[in-house]
Amino acid sequence: MTEGAVAPLLAGVIVVEISRGVAASHAGRLLSTLGAETVLVEPPDGNPLRREPPTLPPANEASALFAFLAAGKQSVTCDLATPAGRAGLSALLAAADVFIHDLRPGERIALELDEASLGSCYPKLIDVSVLPFGAFGPKADWHAEEINLIHASGEGFLLPNGLAAELFPDRPPLKVYGHFAEYQGGVVAALGALSALIGREHGGAESVDVSVQDAALAVGAFALQRLGDGSLEHRQTRSFKYGGVLACADGYVELLTLEDRQWRGLVELMGRPDWMLDPALSDALERSRRGAEINRAIRAWALEQRTADVVARAQALGVPMAKYGSPAEVLSGAHERARNLFQPVEIPGAGRLPILAAPLHVDGAAPGLRAGPPRLGEHQHLLAVKRRRDQPAIAAEAS
Incomplete structure (x- = not known):
């Protein structure tokens, strides 16, 4: 030593x-x-x-x-x-x-x-x-x-x-x-x-x-806790209301926005489109209710993004996002x-x-x-x- x-x-x-x-x-x-x-x-x-x-x-x-x-x-x-x-x-x-x-x-x-x-x-x-x-x-x-x-x-x-x-x-x-x-x-x-x-x-x-x-x-x-609350999770229902795995132009990323500040960062990341500025979407419960609608828009936007660029911009804005890397990319x-x-x-x-x-x-x-x-x-x-x-x-x- x-x-x-x-x-x-x-x-x-x-x-x-x-x-x-x-x-x-x-x-x-x-x-x-x-x-x-x-x-x-x-x-x-x-x-x-x-x-x-x-x-x-x-x-x-x-x-x-x-x-x-x-x-x-x-x-x-x-x-x-x-x-x-x-x-x-x-x-x-x-x-x-x-x-x-x-x-x-x-x-x-x-x-x-x-x-x-x-x-x-x-x-x-x-x-x-x-x-x-x-x-x-x-x-x-x-x-x-x-x-x-x-x-x-x-x-x-x-x-x-x-x-x-x-x-x-x-x-x-x-x-x-x-x-x-x-x-x-x-x-x-x-x-x-x-x-x-x-x-x-x-x-x-x-x-x-x-x-x-x-x-x-x-x-x-968490799945057990929700079962105790009367909600049985299943592979068809267990997913984030919006976000999760997103396909980009050159690979995949994962997006997770659980907090209001993370949602606000996502709004900035996506260029403040008009639909995201709807005052109703400032409420987390309303975003959850409209999750499928939000996800369609996020996925369409993600398809035009390059993984390295969008991840760097997301993290700078405090948006939890990471790329799915190949084994070689992980090693290097x-x-x-x-x-x-x-x-x-x-x-x-x-x-x-x-x-x-x-x-x-x-x-x-x-x-x-x-x-x-x-x-x-x-x-x-x-x-x-x-x-x-x-x-x-x-x-x-x-x-």
């Missing part, structure tokens, strides 16, 4: 991770990016996410998803079906602060990694379970993929909506691209681990039980560069590529990625190191 540099937030914290899904893996990645030493425990044939498409050229052997989720982690292999593998994991857990996993209840009992066993053997270890429907209840043993979770949380009921529903009215219910629900579960698990680390300073280690369904359900809190964007959002790391089989570091800054700076994803078993030596760390305590107990 250079002189004057601030130590990573979780420097000195050791995390052991057993993951097969995105949620637990994302939780480990977030803690690793914040400075924790995160040790990924893999079966002899590797974490299944290593084989998850899409793959990266030139060899097309490296999973893009695994490269992101495992960046900065260390890899050891343990065959948990063997005594030696279980002993290796035990040595890691004895030295760890946090254990993140997506082991199912039956697996935990068979491996003596259930909450009671962990509490007895490793009293200072924080246990974080991340499962599709949580570790307790009638669905604790259920398997689920992302598409199941996005619909189990209610979000799928609302997709596609807005402009997408209008352009493609015959599309079936969809899911958000990628692993939206599982990423939400990973965020909640990481926050749970951080809270438990703080709590451990004032008491014992806690167990954290995360349901990905619950985590994703929280994203749709001035905002993303200023925040050091993407950082280059070495990816085995793919070379040096930029990877998203973290969606946050700590003390005004982006957390740095220490490395790319590890090779399978690259840090096998850690098993011996952790065992040596435990030996004095074991010897003391024996004496």
Whole structure:
């Protein structure tokens, strides 16, 4: 560490991770990016996410998803079906602060990694379970993929909506691209681990039980609130009365005007046309009632605009608007560069590529990625190191 540099937030914290899904893996990645030493425990044939498409050229052997989720982690292999593998994991857990996993209840009992066993053997270890429907209840043993979770949380009921529903009215219910629900579960698990680390300073280690369904359900809190008010949102009705996604001459932007000052900025942005100066439209409720009429005019105007120009003018006027950028545009964007959002790391089989570091800054700076994803078993030596760390305590107990 250079002189004057601030130590990573979780420097000195050791995390052991057993993951097969995105949620637990994302939780480990977030803690690793914040400075924790995160040790990924893999079966002899590797974490299944290593084989998850899409793959990266030139060899097309490296999973893009695994490269992101495992960046900065260390890899050891343990065959948990063997005594030696279980002993290796035990040595890691004895030295760890946090254990993140997506082991199912039956697996935990068979491996003596259930909450009671962990509490007895490793009293200072924080246990974080991340499962599709949580570790307790009638669905604790259920398997689920992302598409199941996005619909189990209610979000799928609302997709596609807005402009997408209008352009493609015959599309079936969809899911958000990628692993939206599982990423939400990973965020909640990481926050749970951080809270438990703080709590451990004032008491014992806690167990954290995360349901990905619950985590994703929280994203749709407004839809639930409106349901409580008697209004059932649906993909055909869930949209802003005006604004939302707009087609421009060279791409798409998103417009959101929730406040009066934002409406007034939009009036200026559009050149103060006569119809927008109608005194009745100074009332937000009236604008809502006439939303379809307003939207027709906004969309016709937007088709004549260039995205970069209209976004710059909108933001100068305090109108919330942003462009939908291509992946290349996101990587080269001035905002993303200023925040050091993407950082280059070495990816085995793919070379040096930029990877998203973290969606946050700590003390005004982006957390740095220490490395790319590890090779399978690259840090096998850690098993011996952790065992040596435990030996004095074991010897003391024996004496």
